[in-house]
Amino acid sequence: MSKAATLEKPAADKAKKPKLRIATTSLSGCFGCHTSFLDIDERILQLVEIAEFDRSPITDIKHCGPCDIGIIEGGVCNAENVHVLREFRANCKTLIAIGACAINGGLPALRNHLDVTDCLTRVYCDRAGGKNHTVPNDPELPLLLEKVHPINEVVRIDYFVPGCPPSGDAIWKFLTDLITGRMPRLDHELLRFD
Amino acid sequence: MTDIANTLTIDGRTISFEPGQTIMQAALAAGVFMPHLCYNPEFKPHGSCKLCTVTVNGRPQSACTIAAMPGQEIQSDTPELNGRRRVLLQMLFVEGHHFCPGCEKSGNCQLQALGYEMEMLSPHFSHFFPDRGVDATHPDVMIDFGRCIMCELCVQASRDVDGKNVFALAGRGLASHVVVNSPSGKLGDSALEVTDKAVEVCPVGAILRKRVGFAVPIGERIYDHDPISVKALEPDEA
Secondary structure, eight states, X not given: OTXXXXXXXXXXXXXXXXOEEEEEEESBSOSHHHHHHHTTTTHHHHHHHHEEESSSTTXXXXXXXXXXXXXXXSBEEEHHHHHHHHHHHHHEEEEEEESHHHHHXXXXXXXXXXXXXXXXXXXXXXXXXXXXXXXXOOXXXXXXXXXXXXXXXXSOOSEEEXXXXXXXXXXXXXXXXXXXXXXXXXXXXXXXXX | OOOOOOEEEETXXXXXXXXXXXXXXXXXXXXXXXXXSSOOTTSOOOOOSOTTXXXXXXXXXXXXXXXXXXXXXXXXXXXXXXXXXXXXXXXXXXXXXXXXXXXXXXXXXXXXXXXXXXXXXXXXXXXXXXXXXXXXXXXXXXXXXGGXXXXXXXXXXXXXXXXXXXXXXXXXXXXXXXXXXXXXXXXXXXXXXTTSHHHHOOSSSSEEETTOXXXXXTTSSHHHHSOHHHHTTSXXXX
């Protein structure tokens, strides 16, 4: 994209500023937003000059430490999602909801007018064939919530980037605006709900 | 005695109007966009969506129903009014089932396009996640009640253009909903035909023609490249 904003490299003579820390995670999402984040392509090299990743699928760090920016993909559909989301809110100065699922529940929220037990029974017990006709009950499996919630119904969210997924250009525009201290803003071509 | 000029100002810009025009008609004719959902130039305005609310000499009024009068000072494109419009859109989004990635109207939808226009980044309010159901009993048309914003355009079109009275609004307040006039209450038993005006007039993805959903691909649709504030002023667009 020609009119892409760029991140200024820190001048060598200035005192070296500590790098920004960015954490990302996918709750009940499809990782499409993370894939789209990687669509910033080589611009990620500009990003890592001024930022480093904390908890993220990119680093495989399991728990979020103190961060400047947290990026959340996906809505809240189970107990683990709630814990992860609260951990991000507690550690991130700025929390960004990215993609339709985080903002309005998205595809998983289509189950919201159905009964969870009924869903599980139909999927795991009523289907023909297969040997284990019980709902999986391993203690390691997080329990499903009765409803899928957008993340702003659980914690305070500072910014929203809509899209399913938002394009790499939209994510880049938003991040560069935020990091360089401008009001993050998406113009018509970058602002999409689908 | 001198004649009073038929002019008014919108956001400080002086425009002329024809006597009998509403503020909305005068604005669109002069190339000034005012956000609207329930207003369609082909039908009698009824001022229900309130998106076109402007201030006329300091008072909030629906631009689609108020007559243009000489000397009116109108504010429309202001941060305060656009903020209120955004809240109205957010309430419409959370009240119904407006999941754009799963809707074949995406890109042609006026609700979505106005969301872009007003830079609605989040629905802000808690979602209702209503279960209003889908009626796909008609061979050529389906209706997803969850996407209905109750603009009444299909009611007007069916009554005034098609002469069939297929649709009506029933219930009050939050329980308001569109009902279908047929013995079973189903679209398949109604007099609706796929060529009816009522089918094409829906501004959102509630009433849809079957089997043409993705004939125009995402990315090439009405509001994919130009915002509704540009498209609405083009001659062949509503």
